[in-house]
Amino acid sequence: MKTFEYHKPSSLDDAAKLLAQADAVALAGGMTLLPVMKQRLNSPSVVVDLAALEDLRGIRENESKGVVLGAMTTHAEVAGDALVREKLPALAELAAGIGDAQVRNRGTVGGSLANNDPAADYPAALLALNGSVHTNKREIAADDFFAGLFATALEEGEIIRHLHFPIPEKAGYKKFPQPASLYALVGVFAAKTNGGVRVAVTGAGSEGVFRVPELEEALGKDFSPESVPEKLSDGVEEKLLNDIHGSPQYRAALITALLRSP
């Protein structure tokens, strides 16, 4: 790892100022950033540790009874939280299935979303639940947040403060993990929200997480495994990743199989 200047600001303003410098990067749990820096895929000259920002912590309910997660909330905290387990059990389950215990103890929801790994789990939840990202500058709807592989609508130096998740009528997440990395080979999040059914797929898309209108339509008529078509249209397959872990055909088959499994 190349050397850098390390800062741990205790106010959001100070963090924003530090991050406004050229070549500065935010550090959450370091579960992605540190490996990437070791590989020298990223060699920032300034590292701004967000760990002392109280504003980025905690889990609470908002005015519209949705669940709000501070960006620095760890996967283990989400998995074990009483409010999340009661109101959004699918999200608690998703968090409990991320990586391994040590990744869950350090990795954060904000870091996962900011990173937008095409095989990460949280992007599917934010998109399917029609959540939103609240930064130090603005609020960004899930539909506008993801911008392709490892890319988001976040501007340079913009800091995620909170994630808002409205409560769906019903929701579920199923993941088929790639056994070595534990990331999703395919993960499907389906939610019956008051704005209709939303289905988001992670792990499979060549442009990262995406919604599947044909599945949303089918599940919109009847939100049950039986109403999931056995096969997706060719248009969906064309958007899927092709790598050593699976062909587009295999991934497409997994999407429907996961949704149809009880």
Next chain:
Amino acid sequence: MRVQMTVNGKAVSGEVAPETLLAQFLRENLRLTGTHIGCDTSQCGACVVLCGGKSVKSCTMLAAQAEGADITTIEGMESPGGELHPLQEAFRQNHGLQCGFCTPGMVMSAADLLRQNPSPSEEEIRHWLEGNICRCTGYHNIVKAVQAVAAAK
């Protein structure tokens, strides 16, 4: 930069470069070489230590991030009188190790599990140890060792 933390109950400090990993600080500055570095890529769990009671991969944490933290390494597990920790003893009794390279991480990871869940099922133990790789034992005796401690509690 200067870092300070508590390691195995003792206040320690040291002068480190900002990119120093916690694993490096423990091994090189403090000479606590029980914490192993197997992969250095966050995969194998040989470097697991407890940070505020929670298991973390010390190869994927900066020493600076542990500022002020309470760290426990494998060296801090035995009793002040030098008796092995029940987990260490159970690994010994159950042949939970062969070469022993993965063992410090396994023990620290299992300690975190038992703190939260004193009587885990076999499946829970296996799920919890997903981040700890052992190339010798085939895991069965490691799981048995953790079960033995859980049963004795």
